Amino acid sequence: METLGLLTGVYSVILVISPCPSNYVTWYKNCYRLVSEPKTWEEAEAACVKEGGHLASVDMSYDQAFISGAIQQGNTDAWIGLRRKADGDTYQWSDGWPVFYTHWGPGEPTNHKGEGCVSMHGRSHFIQGTWNDTACEVTKPYLCKITFGNHLCNNQ
Numbered sequence: 485m486e487t488l489g490l491l492t493g494v495y496s497v498i499l500v501i502s503p504c505p506s507n508y509v510t511w512y513k514n515c516y517r518l519v520s521e522p523k524t525w526e527e528a529e530a531a532c533v534k535e536g537g538h539l540a541s542v543d544m545s546y547d548q549a550f551i552s553g554a555i556q557q558g559n560t561d562a563w564i565g566l567r568r569k570a571d572g573d574t575y576q577w578s579d580g581w582p583v584f585y586t587h588w589g590p591g592e593p594t595n596h597k598g599e600g601c602v603s604m605h606g607r608s609h610f611i612q613g614t615w616n617d618t619a620c621e622v623t624k625p626y627l628c629k630i631t632f633g634n635h636l637c638n639n640q
């Protein structure tokens with residue numbers, strides 16, 4: 485009974501106080517914000533970390549659908565949190581999630597040298613919502629994600 489009371493209390497707090505900062509959208513225990521000011525991938529990740537999150541990871545297909553919708557609100561491609569590791573072969577999410585799911589565009593990732601950062605195509609692209617590995621130094625809008633209840637995911 486004590487546990488039930490505690491849980492009821494916790495849920496009440498969640499219902500009353502949104503766990504997301506006011507400029508974020510809440511979806512499935514995560515907060516998302518599309519930032520239109522273009523930054524390089526690393527600057528964008530740093531800006532998201534400053535707000536208590538990371539560039540958005542896409543953990544499953546329903547995340548892909550939501551995140552693609554969020555990015556289509558802007559005009560152009562936007563950075564997500566995927567980056568190729570230094571070994572050149574595998575990718576990792578900046579928030580430490582394992583890479584279970586990918587949604588590469590046709591022929592992607594092209595794996596050109598120096599193009600290890602991943603953006604999602606915006607609505608102006610014919611394959612909107614698909615992923616593209618591109619040069620990390622290019623500046624793009626970006627999507628931050630804060631996972632509430634678990635801010636301790638600062639894996640590198």
Ligand SMILES: [Ca+2]
Pocket residue numbers: 592593594595599616617618
């Ligand atoms: Ca590419």
